[in-house]
Amino acid sequence: MPMRLRENISLRAYHTFGTEAKARYFLEFTDSAELADLLRENPRLFDPVLVLGSGSNLLFTRDFPGMVIRPAVTGITVEKEDDHHVWLRAGAGVVWDDFVRYAVEAGWGGVENLSLIPGRVGAVPVQNIGAYGREAASVISSVTGVAVPSGEIREYGAAECRFGYRTSIFKEELRERFIITSVVFRLDRVPELVLEYGDLRNEVEIKDEAGNENENEVKTGDEERDKVKVKIKAEVEIKKEIGDEGQNDVEAKISSTNRFDHQVAGPGPVGGHNIDITVTDVREAVIRIRRRKLPDPSMLGNAGSFFKNPVVGASTAARLRAAYPAIPVYPSGEGLVKLSAGWLIDQCGWKGFRKGDAGVHRDHALVLINYGGATGKEIFKLSEEICRSVQERFGVDLEREVIVV
Numbered sequence: 001m002p003m004r005l006r007e008n009i010s011l012r013a014y015h016t017f018g019t020e021a022k023a024r025y026f027l028e029f030t031d032s033a034e035l036a037d038l039l040r041e042n043p044r045l046f047d048p049v050l051v052l053g054s055g056s057n058l059l060f061t062r063d064f065p066g067m068v069i070r071p072a073v074t075g076i077t078v079e080k081e082d083d084h085h086v087w088l089r090a091g092a093g094v095v096w097d098d099f100v101r102y103a104v105e106a107g108w109g110g111v112e113n114l115s116l117i118p119g120r121v122g123a124v125p126v127q128n129i130g131a132y133g134r135e136a137a138s139v140i141s142s143v144t145g146v147a148v149p150s151g152e153i154r155e156y157g158a159a160e161c162r163f164g165y166r167t168s169i170f171k172e173e174l175r176e177r178f179i180i181t182s183v184v185f186r187l188d189r190v191p192e193l194v195l196e197y198g199d200l201r202n203e204v205e206i207k208d209e210a211g212n213e214n215e216n217e218v219k220t221g222d223e224e225r226d227k228v229k230v231k232i233k234a235e236v237e238i239k240k241e242i243g244d245e246g247q248n249d250v251e252a253k254i255s256s257t258n259r260f261d262h263q264v265a266g267p268g269p270v271g272g273h274n275i276d277i278t279v280t281d282v283r284e285a286v287i288r289i290r291r292r293k294l295p296d297p298s299m300l301g302n303a304g305s306f307f308k309n310p311v312v313g314a315s316t317a318a319r320l321r322a323a324y325p326a327i328p329v330y331p332s333g334e335g336l337v338k339l340s341a342g343w344l345i346d347q348c349g350w351k352g353f354r355k356g357d358a359g360v361h362r363d364h365a366l367v368l369i370n371y372g373g374a375t376g377k378e379i380f381k382l383s384e385e386i387c388r389s390v391q392e393r394f395g396v397d398l399e400r401e402v403i404v405v
């Protein structure tokens with residue numbers, strides 16, 4: 001595809017909230033060198049710049065006065081391999097779940113828990129996507145792209161990416177200053193499965209215990225499913241709140257006994273049951289859970305979890321526990337405690353709230369919704385009201401996970 005520059009483009013179809021916003025310029029490219037040349041020749045076109053993937057973590061509150069760039073670099077290639085690992089380079093324009101499916105079909109491990117997260121490969125390092133106990137940081141080997149405004153093509157090694165909980169150098173210092181064109185992922189030839197999060201082990205074992213194919217099981221195995229659920233629940237404390245797709249699963253790990261820790265794929269007893277679990281089983285289980293629990297943005301405008309889970313000091317946590325004994329708290333590194341943003345918002349009575357076409361999902365307090373005609377500003381205003389009420393009631397500041405433009 002040749003580089004394509006357009007003007008005054010509606011972005012409505014390019015982001016999952018589906019609100020109206022326009023871009024002054026809109027550029028799609030496949031060749032990084034061509035992009036670098038244009039940048040050097042016309043730097044003013046790129047001031048300001050916004051890189052767009054699938055728009056599943058963005059809220060537009062205004063028209064964008066500069067250049068919206070959508071990398072269309074595709075392709076997945078084997079960069080190198082050894083006895084233990086395979087390094088795959090994927091173009092920034094590859095749909096993330098296509099990449100996960102590719103890896104899983106080859107039997108390589110590391111990304112199966114991240115199945116069905118919306119978006120493109122280029123955005124994966126930006127907020128270090130995570131779900132079901134896995135973060136992209138654990139498999140990213142390097143990130144390549146074009147610097148703005150110099151046009152220099154640069155590679156960042158994993159350590160330079162400064163990955164953190166839903167963040168990286170690309171979301172902070174390099175925001176709007178680096179256009180990611182490809183990412184190299186290091187996958188395991190012998191997968192180490194991570195199953196100790198949320199409902200995942202439970203869901204995987206439902207299939208294997210019943211000995212059915214997933215689809216059949218889902219349709220016919222309800223009774224068996226219930227039996228298995230009861231057994232597994234006795235073994236692992238499961239936090240069921242899946243508002244923030246991965247984060248609450250991290251919480252589940254922390255609160256679990258960790259008895260099963262990492263499970264190397266292959267035959268053997270798992271959680272007391274003799275079953276073989278593969279990366280395909282994990283992917284299918286994640287997909288089933290996500291389809292059951294999360295709103296589909298093609299049906300209901302949303303960007304997944306709108307807020308991050310707040311991390312507070314031990315003294316704040318102690319104060320909150322004294323006042324609210326039921327508050328979920330999870331250790332989060334030295335002297336720090338993670339709270340559940342979903343719980344805090346829910347306690348303030350926001351679940352199911354709707355004003356005009358902007359609202360809060362009825363099952364997920366973390367997910368803000370555009371019911372059709374909401375503007376970005378209305379959704380943003382709602383998010384501010386939510387932050388304010390959580391601050392007033394709990395004295396805790398919520399931070400947005402979604403990028404507000």
Ligand SMILES: Cc1cc2nc3c(=O)[nH]c(=O)nc-3n(C[C@H](O)[C@H](O)[C@H](O)COP(=O)(O)OP(=O)(O)OC[C@H]3O[C@@H](n4cnc5c(N)ncnc54)[C@H](O)[C@@H]3O)c2cc1C
Nearest residue numbers: 051053054055056057119120122123129130180245303304
């Ligand atoms: C229903 C739903 C469920 C979700 N579940 C999860 C989940 O489980 N875990 C999770 O972590 N996230 C989740 N998300 C959020 C979102 O899917 C991820 O953050 C995803 O990686 C965003 O990809 P995107 O291509 O849509 O990026 P966009 O939304 O287009 O962009 C996000 C940010 O990345 C920047 N960016 C995008 N591409 C590039 C590039 N090539 N170079 C430089 N910067 C770039 C953008 O400028 C922006 O700042 C969910 C969203 C939805 C709607």
